[in-house]
Amino acid sequence: MKINSAVFMRGVKGDNDMLDDGVPQVAFIGRSNAGKSSVINSLVNMKDLARSSSMPGRTRELNIFKINNSVYFVDLPGYGYARANADTFKQINDLVYWYLFNSQHNPKVVLIIDAEVGMTKSDLGMLEALEEKGREVVVVANKADKIKKSQYQNQIKKLRETFNGHVLIPFSSVTKIGVGELQEALL
Numbered sequence: 001m002k003i004n005s006a007v008f009m010r011g012v013k014g015d016n017d018m019l020d021d022g023v024p025q026v027a028f029i030g031r032s033n034a035g036k037s038s039v040i041n042s043l044v045n046m047k048d049l050a051r052s053s054s055m056p057g058r059t060r061e062l063n064i065f066k067i068n069n070s071v072y073f074v075d076l077p078g079y080g081y082a083r084a085n086a087d088t089f090k091q092i093n094d095l096v097y098w099y100l101f102n103s104q105h106n107p108k109v110v111l112i113i114d115a116e117v118g119m120t121k122s123d124l125g126m127l128e129a130l131e132e133k134g135r136e137v138v139v140v141a142n143k144a145d146k147i148k149k150s151q152y153q154n155q156i157k158k159l160r161e162t163f164n165g166h167v168l169i170p171f172s173s174v175t176k177i178g179v180g181e182l183q184e185a186l187l
């Protein structure tokens with residue numbers, strides 16, 4: 001399905017009527033700098049919808065976008081941002097975990113990883129928590145453009161083995177590979 005409209009609605013830091021209004025939600029999660037905002041921008045084919053910043057850890061709210069007037073995309077703060085001070089770190093993780101696990105939002109989850117780096121410890125922790133709750137997860141292996149050509153097939157195969165049991169989509173916000181496939185998976 002094509003995306004015809006995408007509108008930023010608001011950033012929220014906790015309970016909000018919008019999250020409970022019955023519109024289906026898709027959550028974009030991943031480590032800071034994995035490319036959550038860039039993936040959303042690529043999906044909706046807009047340069048600047050989700051502010052993509054080269055400075056990690058900048059997004060501290062749940063940023064809600066309304067897509068095709070029928071689905072919310074929710075851009076979450078990145079987890080595992082070690083350089084934030086302890087209070088900020090805890091606030092961000094509490095917000096992410098509350099949204100994903102302790103409330104009734106039940107979003108479909110897009111887990112964004114760096115295709116070149118692969119799964120990190122914090123990705124594994126998040127994936128295990130999602131699996132435990134039986135959440136539907138689509139894994140986006142972003143930054144696929146950074147994998148050396150000679151390593152590409154091998155690296156994708158390794159990633160599929162690592163994330164066994166989940167749909168994994170090789171993706172690049174730069175070359176736009178995977179955009180169509182992810183749209184299909186979500187809408």
Ligand SMILES: Nc1nc2c(ncn2[C@@H]2O[C@H](COP(=O)(O)OP(=O)(O)O)[C@@H](O)[C@H]2O)c(=O)[nH]1
Nearest residue numbers: 032033034035036037038052053143172173174
């Ligand atoms: N080479 C490459 N760089 C990317 C890609 N996606 C994002 N980036 C870069 O990675 C950095 C973090 O992206 P951003 O979307 O802000 O990540 P977020 O913190 O997860 O929202 C930025 O400098 C982006 O330009 C990609 O597919 N390929």
Ligand SMILES: [Mg+2]
Nearest residue numbers: 036037051059
């Ligand atoms: Mg971001």
